[in-house]
Amino acid sequence: MTIEKGYTTTLAVDGVTIDRRDIEMLEAIDDHGSMHSAADELGRSYARLQNRIVEIEDAVGPLTERQRGGRGGGGTELTDTACDLCQRFDRHAAELDGVARVTESVISGTVRDRTGELATVETAVGSILALVPEDAGEVQVSVRSDAVVLTDPTETPRGDDTSLRNRFSGTVVEVEPGDAIDRVTVRLADETTLQALVTRASAERLGLETGRSITASFKATAARGIGVDSRSES
Secondary structure: OEEEOOOOOOEEEOOEEEOHHHHHHHHHHHHHOOHHHHHHHHOOOHHHHHHHHHHHHHHHOOOEEEEOOOOOOOEEEEOHHHHHHHHHHHHHHHHHHHHHOOEEEEEEEEEEEEEOOEEEEEEOOEEEEEEOOOOOOEEEEEEEHHHOEEEOOOOOOOHHHOOOOEEEEEEEEEEEOOOOEEEEEEEOHHHOEEEEEEEHHHHHHHOOOOOOEEEEEEOHHHEEEEEOOOOOOO
16 A cells, blocks of 8 residues: 655745636746736636736735837736746745655554564565554555665665665565656565556666566664554454
């Protein structure tokens, strides 16, 4: 099972929240050179679009400039303030993209033994060393995708040479490319899947593609068990 966390990019300026729809509105005005054409393109009423422009301008300053007619016919252009706002939004979206792509893979199992906060959990994919609450017996172990390290099976360090105590052999079943970070889904034993985030450069170096054999590793402190009630209810 994989849990994906969702995030929405917004900017807040003097009590006004600017979201993706607002940026799309500014981009449409810039593309078409007209607020009327932008409204038509976006399927919004001109009055509503104009009112939204006024709301944002009250917080950030002028967003558009009206150009007088002439051989070019005039039109509406974005101000430097509007362009800066779009750039700030895009930078924030790019920064948030890395966080938004983080998922958690969840693997169920039974605690076999423990040493302090760490416990060995028996699962369908094998033993996992994880942080587990003291009184837990049946647990769900979650592993964040940004904590999983992928290596070539022939280059994987021995267990004594690394802090990555949990190590599993698997097969790449999906590579979802991003601008700079790829999300890779690896199938382990018993059809269990584990997701990892890797840089584009690492994905290319490892030759990550569907069917590729790979080793997935993660630290014990990156695996966190949550106790579940194993009693069935009628």
